[in-house]
Amino acid sequence: MFIRRLPDLLLLSLILSFVPCDAGGHQQDERIAAPKDTADSRTFTVVYQYLQKQADRQAAQRRGRQVSIILLQRERWQQLPDCPVMPDIRLSELTAGGRVSIFLVCPVIDEVTDEVAKGWKQRLSAQIDFVVPVLVVGRDLARGEVPGHLHAEERAFSSVRQGLFHHPRELDGYVTVRPVRAGTIMTADLVKKAVVVRRGTPVTIIASSDTVTLTTSGIAADNGRIGDIIPIKKDNGRVIRCQVMNAREVRPAATGGNHSP
Template sequence: MSYEQIAQEPAPKRKQRFLLHFLCSWALLGVLLAAPVAQANASMLSREEVVAYIERSVNAFARSINSHSVDVTVDEFKIPGVCDTPVKMELSDPSRPVGRMTLTLICEQPRYWKTRVKAQSAVTVDMVVAKKPLKRGQSIQGGDLSSKAVNIAYVRYSYFTEKKKLIGKVVSRNVSAGRVLTPRLVEMPEWVKRDDVVIIEARRDNMLARMKGIALESGSEGDTIRVKNITSEKEIQATVSAPGTVSTTF
């Protein structure tokens, strides 16, 4: 309809027509503005994204302890809805994601929601274990040791991955066969015992003097103990450097 035809209509009808055009225009504008925003911002987090996040966390931890054996299982879960902002993901123990764990998912907009995902991971490491029962005070030999792949989720203390680091150490308590050896279960052997006659090596620059002494304390490698010089009868502080030998400077 032309402008002239609209102008010839009665005033009430013209007013009604213009009001209808006005409302239709605003409705169309609202649709054009709102629809693209919802499509661009709102998104549904997928199961694949959640699983990938857990696997990345577990694999990063495995690399930090030189493990190349990882297995991750994620329980079934549901995402409550879409989220306009990136979903926050928080592991129950991000520094040690092994064994049973919980991943908390949090969305802030368009409405707040939170859900928890249960998962389990196994990260195995080749650890040194007792090949046979070991008795307290026993000096460890190569034949006493073996290696076994162990899920680190069940080991709460430090452990050994090299047998040579245990050779010559002494068992501090009885150990059953197959048990993982930890620093709590072994100790350094006493290279010097109290009242033993020892060799005192005294160094100064390129000079080295040796003399006999009496150990006033027991000690292992690297320990500093009190020793009495037999010749001068003076008491000195010396470091246990070898079986039956202590070192000092003068």
Template structure:
């Protein structure tokens, strides 16, 4: 992209290098945002420029940026070669891309096995670390999920910290559904452990006082088979 004469005169090589690298990294930023669901990403650069850059004349057009790093991860520290055709020069630089996004954090302390509601979370802009991939950008993604362990106020919510909703809680009254040869019957029981969808929990049948293993199939519903 050619620069107007006035812009080229006002620009410096260092600002042009910064602009060229931002343009070079923008497609990667947009690709990551689409694939990972980043909300309103913003890109900044931590540039390591040698002192000799101050002696370079401004380029008549945006310099061409070429990555010199084998593995081109957006958030990895990389080396680039910037080339100008008029006047002719090239310069190698090191740059660290930094990306901030809108993501969910705990509004207050969350206890283990606590089910999350919209009031338990808030959206904040935070800078991402290189391996941050499993965070959440939308409130509806975490509603009903439960905390695997205690989460402090302001902590980023990630998939590693949350679990599927608890459909059965220890001490809760549950419906035991039994099926056999097309016949279905139900009775009341008491859950002796917490359980999520598909998990097997111990349940006490309130009619017989017998303790059975039952699979969680719904909110407050477990299933067993006659033997």
């Protein structure tokens, strides 16, 4: 999948005049200044400013901060030819290590026919990094244990795996799938949803609307994890499908309206 953007000339003028600032209001010149030996500083600046905006967006999606950009194969950046029109810029998906590819297409307009003539293409590379919050295990955990003794730290995005957790509440209803050593960053591959309701277990069925809450009892007809939809046999013998809320409570599965237990 590619991220595509075709900015117009007005946006170009805004991009060229934009200089980002850090938290203290100081200009981050090292992030936006084009090298003196680039063939065309305008093309470099347009591409780099676009890359910076995308990097900030990627960091925000992951609750990151302190974004940095490293240009890879810098000679390609320094040899960007002139593009008389706005180039087509596409970015690859950000890899786990922070690498990203930038694909440029510069269409050249024939001044006589006003048609698109053969232009140039270029592929650039960069590494995007930023600090992200993580949860670190404070003591050794056994297989099948509820993740606990967690504390928050910050790590470089390029040094951690995918599937991070940012708050202990995100691990409610999970257990470890294997032993986890103290100091390990908690990631999705280390845990799974635990079975909290087992077949034959009594549960409370809770149905609510904006003004009223009704409860009744039932028996689980299948095992279920938090969030699972399982059949529940009510006291009157009727079987309904419910979503598991916790080890003792379920609620009727949504089917387009309020439910009465």
